[in-house]
Amino acid sequence: MAGSTAHKRIVILGGGSGGLELASQLAGKGELEVVLVDRELAHLWKPRLHEFAAGTVSSSLAEMSFYMLGHLRGFRFEQGEVSALDHDRREIVLAAIPGKDGTTAARERRIPYDVCVVALGGVVPDFGTTGVKEFAVRLDTKSDADHFRDRFIAAMIEARESGEPAEVVIVGSGATGTELAAHLRRSERGFFDQSTAERRRKLLGITILEAAPEIMPGAEPELRQQLAERLRRLDIKTVTDVNVSRIEVDAVSSKSGERWPCDLAVWAAGLVGNPILKRLGRFEIDNRGRIVVDQTLRSSLDEHVYAMGDAASLTPPGADKPLPPTAQAASQQADYLVEVLPLIARGEPVEPFRYADKGRIVSLGRAGTVGMIGFGKKDDFLIHGHFATAAYNALQRQHQWRVLGRLRGTVSIAADMISPTKGPALKLHGD
Ligand SMILES: Cc1cc2nc3c(=O)[nH]c(=O)nc-3n(C[C@H](O)[C@H](O)[C@H](O)COP(=O)(O)OP(=O)(O)OC[C@H]3O[C@@H](n4cnc5c(N)ncnc54)[C@H](O)[C@@H]3O)c2cc1C
Known part of the structure; x- marks a missing residue:
């Protein structure tokens, strides 16, 4: 060339x-x-x-x-x-x-x-675990997300009718598992009956199962502790040291014989x-x-x-x-x-690629955003609140600028910011 x-x-x-x-x-x-x-x-x-x-x-x-x-x-x-x-x-x-x-x-x-x-x-690999392919949802593509949402809505309608909370079990406590859990808790509000005294009746149970001794393995201890605290606040159960061995149509089971009944199982372990x-x-x-x-x-x-x-x-x-x-x-x-x-x-020499780790940020819906950012391991610091939310959104803003160019990117970001779906965003349909 x-x-x-x-x-x-x-x-x-x-x-x-x-x-x-x-x-x-x-x-x-x-x-x-x-x-x-x-x-x-x-x-x-x-x-x-x-x-x-x-x-x-x-x-x-x-x-x-x-x-x-x-x-x-x-x-x-x-x-x-x-x-x-x-x-x-x-x-x-x-x-x-x-x-x-x-x-x-x-x-x-x-x-x-x-x-x-x-x-x-x-x-997301299934590591050969029985039943993942047949009964669990993995979030790899848009059609996976659509499939999950359809099943989630059906489970929530049933919960509202029967009075028994729908149960979602998520295997894997990385960013996908924890963020999904927080957003499901947010979605639950759309199913509350606004006109009766029962409007805060719990309609959804969420459990995250993790194989490691602590949630979000690999993350810094301060971040893990913040996450655990926020998940607790959202009434999301986390169970660690669980070696999931089987998924069935209505339950997730571990090698040691425990069983978590569920309406929906999500497999979010690894990539x-x-x-x-x-x-x-x-x-x-x-x-x-x-x-x-x-x-x-x-x-x-x-x-x-x-x-x-x-x-x-x-x-x-x-x-x-x-x-x-x-x-x-x-x-x-x-x-x-x-x-x-x-x-x-042009056949010219090039410099090698250099990666700059800007940290990790997790957005937990109502429980806020939390993350570690920095310019090197030693300088990493914990962020939360508005600053963390701004940093989390920055990744998407940059994506919009790169894909659409500065002018169109800025216009579309502004449109996002004044969109009526801001605030308690709920979009329970596919397109
Ligand atoms: C729920 C979730 C939350 C995440 N949050 C974060 C986060 O906060 N921060 C972060 O840095 N990362 C996050 N990630 C990870 C991030 O999304 C991925 O690392 C990133 O998308 C990888 O980009 P990519 O271009 O390599 O692949 P992808 O974005 O996965 O794109 C692959 C493309 O290839 C196409 N494709 C696949 N197979 C074929 C084929 N055979 N023929 C033609 N086209 C094909 C697909 O349609 C797709 O468009 C998250 C991931 C998930 C699932």
């Missing part, structure tokens, strides 16, 4: 937190032809997926049409399921899209690339690379199913292929494990690739 960058084509697989930021910003620079591929028609910012599930999503920007974004920012969008990467011909293959009436809605397509960036995200990565092409895959990349995010086995976000396994120099699968890391990697891909296309 030495010489002029004219007609050099970058194909980005996956328009999630990282891939869409990369496509929008890179196309905005106008130096390279950018093609974005996603199996969905609209972008959904995954850090808000639990809010879709709980029905409390309050942002008008949580979903954006890829075709419209492509038109606004100057990239070509191709809808389709990536099925293979042909390293030798430098082409990616999109599977045919089946039509609803047994016909083919779109035929199989091959898209040539000069550089391909794999940003296909990750999934691995998108399973397609293992069969997509020739990659070195780590023990969590992610593509091993060097310090410039380039695949260890093909200089024309890069990987980023939850699909990539990047171990910074001196670290003993790869970066965590977060939108924060995906976004920083997108910024990096926006700068270096034009250089790479």
Whole structure:
């Protein structure tokens, strides 16, 4: 790829937190032809997926049409399921899209690339636990969130009718599990009967089960303690040291014989690379199913292929494990690739990617926002209240700016702020 960058084509697989930021910003620079591929028609910012599930999503920007974004920012969008990467011909293959009436809605397509960036995200693994696939909900995609919300609403209607609280059991006390629990408590209010004295009658029991001795393993002790306190305030039960061995239609059971009856079980334990990565092409895959990349995010086995976000396994120099699968890391990697891909296309040398850990923040609905931020482990400090909420929202604001550009991003953020769904946001439908 030495010489002029004219007609050099970058194909980005996956328009999630990282891939869409990369496509929008890179196309905005106008130096390279950018093609974005996603199996969905609209972008959904995954850090808000639990809010879709709980029905409390309050942002008008949580979903954006890829075709419209492509038109606004100057990239070509191709809808389709990536099925293979042909390293030798430098082409990616999109599977045919089946039509609803047994016909083919779109035929199989091959898209040539000069550089391909794999940003296909990750999934929650079931670790082979019996019943997870059949009876638990995992929050990987928008349709998972829609499915959860439908079942949640049905359980709440039944609770209101029968007088018996609906029971939700969440396996895993990381950010997804705890934030979902808090938002469900918020959703419960929408089902209170406002006109009777019984309006505060409890309609929902929520239990979080954690395999480790403490909730949110890996988090700083101060943060864990704050979280535990806030979950207690929200009347969310947490049980630690639980080795879940089976999920059934109406209960979650542990290896040691305990049983938690439930109407809905959520499996939110861990994250691995998108399973397609293992069969997509020739990659070195780590023990969590992610593509091993060097310090410039380039695949260890093909200089024309890069990987980023939850699909990539990047171990910074001196670290003993790869970066965590977060939108924060995906976004920083997108910024990096926006700068270096034009250089790479011109055959110029590039600096390695450097990750700056800005901490972690958890938003617990009515119980507020809490987090640890800092510029290095020693300087991390606990934040809560308005400052923490502002810092939490900042991640999405930055995403909006990167995807929509400064002007449109600012307008849409302002629209979000004056939206009537602010405050006790309740959106108990899918679109
Ligand atoms: C409930 C929840 C809350 C979270 N909160 C936070 C938070 O507060 N802060 C934070 O930093 N991180 C958070 N995360 C993690 C964050 O969402 C992910 O780390 C981030 O989205 C990863 O970005 P990505 O671009 O790698 O992948 P994704 O955002 O997952 O995007 C992958 C894209 O690939 C597409 N795709 C997948 N397979 C195919 C295929 N075969 N063909 C075509 N397209 C395909 C998908 O449709 C999707 O658009 C949260 C995650 C969840 C689930």
